Amino acid sequence: MIKTSTLLLIITCMTACSSAPEITPGKGAIYGTISAESHKAILAKASKKKNGIYGSVGGLIFTNQMVNYPKLKELFVCLLDPSSKGGNEHLLIATNDNMSLSSLAVGTGDRLTIQNDSSETLTFFLAGKEEDIQIYSPVKPGERSSLVLELEGDLELGSDENESLQTILLSRRGLIGQQHSSGDQYVFENLHPGQYKFLFWYWRLGLVEKNLIIKAGENIELNQVLSVDKILESKNEP
Secondary structure (H helix, E strand, O other), rough: OOOOOHHHHHHHHHHHHOOOOOOOOOEEEEEEEEEEEOHHHHHHHHOOOOOOOOOOOOOOOOOOOOOOOOOOOEEEEEEEOOOOOOOOOOEEOOOOOEEEEEEEEEOOEEEEEEEEEEOEOOEEEEEOOOEEEEEOEEEEEOOOEEEEEOEEEEEEEEOOOOHHHHHHEEEEEEEEEEEEOOOOOEEEEEEEEEEEEEEEEEOOOEEEEEEEOOOOOOEEEEEEEEEEHHHHOOOOOO
């Protein structure tokens, strides 16, 4: 009979191994976990205090006025692929009160469609730095309007008729993005050998950039935690 400790060790190993993608001959991959947390100074206080927002077991009690980082659902992991020409499809839904997403990572050349589920005709626009702007055709209730993204950088999608309808966009040439919740695993497989840039982004915090060289037959594990202090300490390269 297999001892319980031995059985648990086997199960743990199988679970850990299953998180890594299979090796593909001639290709590489990157995988890991993306998560977010509060500033390290706040976490340090939480380990010592036991009142107010600080729980009795050394954690935080998140109020409605606080950003609950461990529960965030709009964390983005992005690969910048120089060979990509864009063309991915994205859908945002507008209601009378808000947009379906507060943020979105997109690549130039991608198609961004807005579905109008509000009660009025809306005219959307994309605004970048200085006078860079793209304008959607007016979209009636129940209909959709699309455009191909040309602008690059930090963008804002808004509506002329309703200021509450806003989405923050991160746009880069060759960007292929994945949206995840805090604590999720991500993976980019079947990558050709070469140098790539990876972005880890949450719109309220900023982004962390990593330059990696992918080799044939090699999988790289890269875990990233997003927090104010970690983003300020990161050495992002242009």
